[in-house]
Amino acid sequence: MHSGAVAAHRVDVPESGRGAGPRPGGRDRAGAGVAACLDRGVTDEEALAELRRLRASIDNLDAALVHLLAERFRCTQEVGRLKARSGMPPADPAREAFQIERLRTLARDSGLDPTFAETFLNLVISEVIRNHEKIKQDGGSSA
Amino acid sequence: MHSGAVAAHRVDVPESGRGAGPRPGGRDRAGAGVAACLDRGVTDEEALAELRRLRASIDNLDAALVHLLAERFRCTQEVGRLKARSGMPPADPAREAFQIERLRTLARDSGLDPTFAETFLNLVISEVIRNHEKIKQDGGSSA
Secondary structure, three states: OOOHHHHOOOOOOOOOOOOOOOOOOHHHHHHHHHHHHHHOOOOOHHHHHHHHHHHHHHHHHHHHHHHHHHHHHHHHHHHHHHHHHHOOOOOOHHHHHHHHHHHHHHHHHHOOOHHHHHHHHHHHHHHHHHHHHHHHHOOOOOO | OOOHHHHHHOOOOOOOOOOOOOOOOHHHHHHHHHHHHHHOOOOOHHHHHHHHHHHHHHHHHHHHHHHHHHHHHHHHHHHHHHHHHHOOOOOOHHHHHHHHHHHHHHHHHHOOOHHHHHHHHHHHHHHHHHHHHHHHHOOOOOO
């Protein structure tokens, strides 16, 4: 998606200050990236320090997002099993419409693009319904 | 995406127990949905109570997700302005590859489908790069 021209200016930042969690790729590759960037005069140390600080926050937020998404899918798995046992259909358009409108409002209130929030929720709902249908096919016993 | 057949079995659940936040659609519509469901014998009160409990958790998690995403985009807006000022390119394939691998590992550890985690992150990164490019075009001063 993003062209090779970008690679020439690559700025990799060491992961110090990051929260707990795996660090694929490791520190060596990141450190080398910073050095290459400084050699080329693409930016200065102050800018890199700021970038490092912001990326540490982003990585912490991403870890939190992944864990919240995992918990959300645990809940919807339970919903899926409940629906399969009770004969309720996997999809629920009225509930989905409610959720989308609620999230758009929450997004507006918190400074997130409401359209992005809706796209995000649609992605999640599609995955949930796919899981619900699988549980239904499996007779309500799927994990 | 989901057929009209679903509507006949619609289960709307009252929003009691939900966390703070707007509630588009309101309680009346939801209450009517439950009554219709019970009338049709689609499920029983116990199943509906369980569905209500799970949906309250899902709604709380969604509110948390929206607020974390809002905070994440606040951070990436800062990254965008920093990159525009410092002449760094909007996209950074090495950083993206690192993030994707890290999130896939976090997803596996927390029981989230790694493929879904990657799809989610790609959605977020696409939006971030779009914002970075806009900031760059605006000369680094865009909000």
